[in-house]
Amino acid sequence: MFRFNLILWFVIPIYLVSAQQVIQLYDTKPEGSENWQWSEKSDTSHAIVYNVVQPTLTAYLPPYYLATGTAVIIAPGGAFHTLSIENEGREVAKWFNTRGIAAFVLKYRLAHSLTDDPVAELREKMNDFGKLDAENRDIVPLAMQDAIIAIRHLRTHAKEYDIDVHKIGFMGFSAGATLAMSVVYNAEDGDRPDFVVPVYAYEPAILGSQVPEEETPIFLTVAGDDPLGMTLHSVNIYRKWFEAGQPAELHVYEKGGHGFGMRKQGLPTDTWYERLGEWLEIHGYHRKLYPNKYEKLFGQEAVARGKIEKWEELKKDYAELAHYRERNKRLPLPEDGAKRVVFLGNSITAGWVRTDSSFFIDHQFIGRGISAQTSSQLLLRFRQDVVNLRPKVVVIHIGTNDIAENTGPYDPEFTMSNIASMVDIAAMNDIKVILASVVPSTKFEWNRALGDRSDLIVELNQRIKSLAEKRGIPYVDYHSALKNPENGMNPEIAPDGVHPSLIGYRIMEALVMDAIDKIDTP
Numbered sequence: 001m002f003r004f005n006l007i008l009w010f011v012i013p014i015y016l017v018s019a020q021q022v023i024q025l026y027d028t029k030p031e032g033s034e035n036w037q038w039s040e041k042s043d044t045s046h047a048i049v050y051n052v053v054q055p056t057l058t059a060y061l062p063p064y065y066l067a068t069g070t071a072v073i074i075a076p077g078g079a080f081h082t083l084s085i086e087n088e089g090r091e092v093a094k095w096f097n098t099r100g101i102a103a104f105v106l107k108y109r110l111a112h113s114l115t116d117d118p119v120a121e122l123r124e125k126m127n128d129f130g131k132l133d134a135e136n137r138d139i140v141p142l143a144m145q146d147a148i149i150a151i152r153h154l155r156t157h158a159k160e161y162d163i164d165v166h167k168i169g170f171m172g173f174s175a176g177a178t179l180a181m182s183v184v185y186n187a188e189d190g191d192r193p194d195f196v197v198p199v200y201a202y203e204p205a206i207l208g209s210q211v212p213e214e215e216t217p218i219f220l221t222v223a224g225d226d227p228l229g230m231t232l233h234s235v236n237i238y239r240k241w242f243e244a245g246q247p248a249e250l251h252v253y254e255k256g257g258h259g260f261g262m263r264k265q266g267l268p269t270d271t272w273y274e275r276l277g278e279w280l281e282i283h284g285y286h287r288k289l290y291p292n293k294y295e296k297l298f299g300q301e302a303v304a305r306g307k308i309e310k311w312e313e314l315k316k317d318y319a320e321l322a323h324y325r326e327r328n329k330r331l332p333l334p335e336d337g338a339k340r341v342v343f344l345g346n347s348i349t350a351g352w353v354r355t356d357s358s359f360f361i362d363h364q365f366i367g368r369g370i371s372a373q374t375s376s377q378l379l380l381r382f383r384q385d386v387v388n389l390r391p392k393v394v395v396i397h398i399g400t401n402d403i404a405e406n407t408g409p410y411d412p413e414f415t416m417s418n419i420a421s422m423v424d425i426a427a428m429n430d431i432k433v434i435l436a437s438v439v440p441s442t443k444f445e446w447n448r449a450l451g452d453r454s455d456l457i458v459e460l461n462q463r464i465k466s467l468a469e470k471r472g473i474p475y476v477d478y479h480s481a482l483k484n485p486e487n488g489m490n491p492e493i494a495p496d497g498v499h500p501s502l503i504g505y506r507i508m509e510a511l512v513m514d515a516i517d518k519i520d521t522p
Helices: 086-098 118-125 129-136 139-156 175-186 231-243 268-282 293-298 300-316 322-330 347-355 357-363 375-380 412-428 445-450 454-471 478-482 502-518
Strands: 021-024 041-043 048-050 056-060 071-075 102-107 168-173 195-199 218-223 248-253 341-345 366-369 393-397 432-436
Touching: 048 118, 056 086, 071 086, 071 139, 071 175, 086 102, 102 139, 118 129, 129 139, 139 168, 139 175, 168 175, 175 195, 218 231, 218 268, 231 248, 248 268, 293 300, 293 445, 341 347, 347 357, 347 366, 347 502, 375 412, 393 412, 393 502, 412 432, 412 454, 432 454, 432 502, 454 478, 478 502
Parallel strands: 071 102, 071 168, 168 195, 195 218, 218 248, 341 366, 341 393, 393 432
Antiparallel strands: 021 056, 041 048, 056 102
16 A cells, blocks of 8 residues: 555564575685685684685675665775674675665685684784784785675676676775775776775775776765774875765764774764765665666655655654544535445555545545555544544455554554454444455565565455454455455456556445445434
């Protein structure tokens, strides 16, 4: 149930990623480290990996309905001795997936840690950066080669990952940022990333310094209080890019320290990646490969803006009582003996009035449907939009958007309690009730993350029918009359699979009129 500026999910985002695939970058031991005899280890207490010998990429692919074709390789930091694999790797990849970007966490070759406490080893070495740089001097070129091979792999296998060969970026943190910049300065044109994201880069260890002639947008971020003194390194890189006429953006946060990554510190650095998301958008890296119907019709930006606007509206008026308030005031009370009927529902009801207005005009029926609404919203406006209009009969048709989770996780017990409460209120006000089944549907174009929920619709309809039988009220089975073998609706019945066409409404009209005609009213 969707109108492009009338849709809302209360619970977002949920990380939706495919099963991770680990990709070996070399068939044998890579050149330069053939004689390394140690093996990769991990330290779960610090969420790090060390002693990497065989470089790999771990793929995190977004669901198809979010996919943009953009990809990014993520190089975690750790002074070329360890990899901060969670804070600067996996968690970053998961965030990229929520933006529809395929992410690949790179494990590149590292210096040999001699103990099982690499953090303590590294901490001691960090007291002398000159000595540390000397130790890493032979490692950085090997890591850079791993990174270039990783980019080459993505471009070679782009079709398999559903990515665009011209939308492959490279992102790194600290030592990973050193790696990112080294790749940009040294890679051949075919192996160079299309954009680069160095986060608190360490400039002295970067290999090369020549800004590429080909346009290569850069996004840099760092904290002003970086205890390792890396703030000006990012500023220097930005200045080079700016002076070369390259697209560049730099964010220097007053506080945040070093290694903030995806950590939450109660500081503005907690959301630095949202600024990155905005930057990716202005460079066109957010365009979906498979936009939904509404994004095709109105545009991706308009739909995204509509969600925000809808949320702001519903914070002020969750039930949307303002929608019919003035029309209700202008509506005269029914004449004595008149059999006024109100149709209460969501966009299917609202669309019914628009698609076959003569049905409502000829019978003097009143349509009170609001796009995207769920049962809780109908309950809240039941008195205003039904009881106060003094009808003899109300046709309640709701449930699609509950199952589509427009206002939160679907709970059939909650939905049924809302419907039962409306039945109770109607009975207390001498209003006869007709309960209608939810129409068939196999997918919700506005929330494709849910997949096929046709079985939940069938189950909810069984509950609605049971309630009707228990209360001794009519039940109108739209579902059985409209469904196809897959428990959806054919295009001639509902072009988008949810909202009926005139043909579909005419079928519904015959069914509901039979129920209305059989109701005796005083």
